[in-house]
Amino acid sequence: MAELEIRDLTVQYASGGYVVRPIDGLDLQVPSGELVLLLGASGSGKTTLLSVLAGILTPSAGTIRFGDVEVTGLRGAALTNYRRHTVGIVFQSFNLVPSLTAPENVQAPLWAAKVKAEPTRARARQLIEQVGLADRADHRPGDLSGGQQQRVAIARALAHDPALLLADEPTAHLDYIQVESILRALRELASPGRVVIVATHDERLLPLADRVVEMTPRAPSDAQIVKQLVLEAGQTVFEQGDRSDLVYVIEEGEVEIVRVRDDGAEDRLASLGAGQYFGELGPLFGLRRSATARVVTRAAVTGYPVRDFRQMIAPDGIAHIVRTAAH
Amino acid sequence: MNLIGYRLGGLGSPAVQDGRVPAGPGEVVVDSELGLGVGEQVTVSGRTLRVVGVAEGVSYYFGQPTLFVPIAEAQAIAFGRQPLAMTIVTQGVPATVPDGLQAMSGPQVRTDLERPLASSTQTIGLLDALLLVVAAGIIGSILYLSALERVRDFAVLKATGASNRALLAGLALQALLLAAAAALLAVLLANLLAPVFPFNIEIPTSAYLRLAVLALVVGLVATLAGLRQAVGVDPALAFGGR
Numbered sequence: 361m362a363e364l365e366i367r368d369l370t371v372q373y374a375s376g377g378y379v380v381r382p383i384d385g386l387d388l389q390v391p392s393g394e395l396v397l398l399l400g401a402s403g404s405g406k407t408t409l410l411s412v413l414a415g416i417l418t419p420s421a422g423t424i425r426f427g428d429v430e431v432t433g434l435r436g437a438a439l440t441n442y443r444r445h446t447v448g449i450v451f452q453s454f455n456l457v458p459s460l461t462a463p464e465n466v467q468a469p470l471w472a473a474k475v476k477a478e479p480t481r482a483r484a485r486q487l488i489e490q491v492g493l494a495d496r497a498d499h500r501p502g503d504l505s506g507g508q509q510q511r512v513a514i515a516r517a518l519a520h521d522p523a524l525l526l527a528d529e530p531t532a533h534l535d536y537i538q539v540e541s542i543l544r545a546l547r548e549l550a551s552p553g554r555v556v557i558v559a560t561h562d563e564r565l566l567p568l569a570d571r572v573v574e575m576t577p578r579a580p581s582d583a584q585i586v587k588q589l590v591l592e593a594g595q596t597v598f599e600q601g602d603r604s605d606l607v608y609v610i611e612e613g614e615v616e617i618v619r620v621r622d623d624g625a626e627d628r629l630a631s632l633g634a635g636q637y638f639g640e641l642g643p644l645f646g647l648r649r650s651a652t653a654r655v656v657t658r659a660a661v662t663g664y665p666v667r668d669f670r671q672m673i674a675p676d677g678i679a680h681i682v683r684t685a686a687h
Numbered sequence: 688m689n690l691i692g693y694r695l696g697g698l699g700s701p702a703v704q705d706g707r708v709p710a711g712p713g714e715v716v717v718d719s720e721l722g723l724g725v726g727e728q729v730t731v732s733g734r735t736l737r738v739v740g741v742a743e744g745v746s747y748y749f750g751q752p753t754l755f756v757p758i759a760e761a762q763a764i765a766f767g768r769q770p771l772a773m774t775i776v777t778q779g780v781p782a783t784v785p786d787g788l789q790a791m792s793g794p795q796v797r798t799d800l801e802r803p804l805a806s807s808t809q810t811i812g813l814l815d816a817l818l819l820v821v822a823a824g825i826i827g828s829i830l831y832l833s834a835l836e837r838v839r840d841f842a843v844l845k846a847t848g849a850s851n852r853a854l855l856a857g858l859a860l861q862a863l864l865l866a867a868a869a870a871l872l873a874v875l876l877a878n879l880l881a882p883v884f885p886f887n888i889e890i891p892t893s894a895y896l897r898l899a900v901l902a903l904v905v906g907l908v909a910t911l912a913g914l915r916q917a918v919g920v921d922p923a924l925a926f927g928g929r
Contacts, residue, residue, distance in 0.1 A: 407926045410926060411923045411926060414846060416846055416921075416922045416923050416926075417923055440848055440850060441848075443846070443847070443848045444847070444848030445848075449846055449847065449925070451843065451846075451925050451926060452926065455839060455840075455843045455925055457837075457840045457843070457844075468844060468847065468849075469847040469848055469849075471849075471853075472844060472847060472848045472849035472850070472853055473848060516847070519847075528926050
């Protein structure tokens with residue numbers, strides 16, 4: 361049985377007045393002892409997924425089960441308890457408290473859990489030694505290198521010996537020498553009894569992983585062929601938040617482009633007729649659909665894979681498409 | 688300066704620290720605040736008096752020094768030698784008081800002496816209250832800015848399982864320490880500066896107690912300034928770069 365089980369997870373929230381759905385129907389099973397890489401560009405939902413796994417963000421739909429606990433069903437004190445004892449987080453930019461020494465930073469989660477002073481100090485000492493910083497124990501974060509700070513952050517995340525370790529871009533601010541020690545530490549931590557999840561946009565980390573979750577929405581396999589559609593008024597070609605596949609050219613009829621706001625209302629961005637195209641930026645840049653394309657009067661549209669579209673519309677480059685895009 | 692004329696050998700004779708009390712006209716005992724020594728001369732309303740004694744701590748009206756002269760000398764200076772007096776000092780309480788006079792006890796006289804200073808003391812009281820408000824404002828601002836600076840720290844602590852109560856307790860402790868340190872500094876400064884003032888300053892025990900209570904209240908009120916930052920922060924803020 362999988363230690364971590366995510367079923368049909370959807371996260372949707374309002375951003376800038378519009379509805380955004382960075383995670384849409386995610387399924388994932390991870391056995392104990394594995395290291396999972398969440399790979400994707402900025403805005404692809406990696407950090408959102410970490411927040412949900414950490415019990416910080418409540419998903420819009422779906423379930424997360426870790427061991428015997430259904431995380432998505434936890435509320436109040438039970439959720440705080442889960443955060444304290446089951447999850448350890450290594451934040452991007454280390455996020456150490458600058459006024460505390462390295463061991464004090466490691467002690468902070470134990471203070472929060474009201475662990476007694478002596479065991480707290482002993483645990484911090486042990487973890488600081490474990491990450492190889494015994495000789496820097498009196499230093500504050502400002503006196504440590506990036507790699508050393510990240511190792512303190514890992515030690516802090518391990519304070520409660522969590523069964524789920526989450527790391528957000530753990531190598532983002534490190535040089536290649538420092539990266540090595542962090543990767544080694546993360547790999548060693550993915551041992552039986554623990555699941556390690558690392559969010560990154562850095563594909564060089566791929567060999568580290570037992571399992572990779574591609575977070576950037578890739579076009580489905582049928583996006584490689586030209587598709588012709590005839591749609592009635594009111595039908596949609598694609599909806600806001602969908603994975604982007606093809607670029608559409610209107611053969612006949614009228615199509616409107618609308619964006620759904622967080623209050624449910626729609627902003628009409630454009631109204632397009634025969635000979636015009638839409639939905640080019642999503643597949644070009646690997647982004648989800650940022651608006652809905654809805655047929656106004658019966659329309660025939662042809663969907664082209666990005667490569668065909670570029671050949672056809674912009675053989676000299678895509679810069680002018682980006683400049684003139686309606687959305 | 689204040690001028691007191693008294694009947695030589697009678698009530699009202701000053702306690703002299705240096706020299707002696709006046710023995711006749713033209714002699715004066717001065718308050719040490721005047722800075723004159725025995726043998727020196729002082730001219731009052733055109734009459735030259737010889738200092739025969741120096742007394743200490745005999746000033747009123749915010750440190751105005753007092754001169755003690757024989758009553759005839761005072762009448763010559765103030766009333767053109769007419770046999771007038773403004774106050775009659777008695778031992779014991781008079782059974783009847785002549786018309787136009789009023790019997791007052793020692794404490795009543797002390798209070799009555801403060802009457803001309805009422806507006807001044809009121810102003811000082813107002814300044815006192817204003818300074819307290821300013822102090823509370825400064826402590827509140829320091830705490831607010833410090834909380835604002837540490838929003839990400841709060842988010843990290845929350846993400847790692849710290850409760851709102853724990854964060855608030857930390858803030859309150861910081862505010863109380865700040866207020867207590869300020870109060871302690873105020874006590875030290877007050878005791879250091881009091882002797883420098885040209886008049887006698889007494890700091891009653893009740894003032895220290897009032898200060899301690901005020902420091903507690905100011906500290907707790909200042910905690911409110913950082914409340915929103917600590918409680919309202921979204922732990923998800925801990926994710927993402929700086």
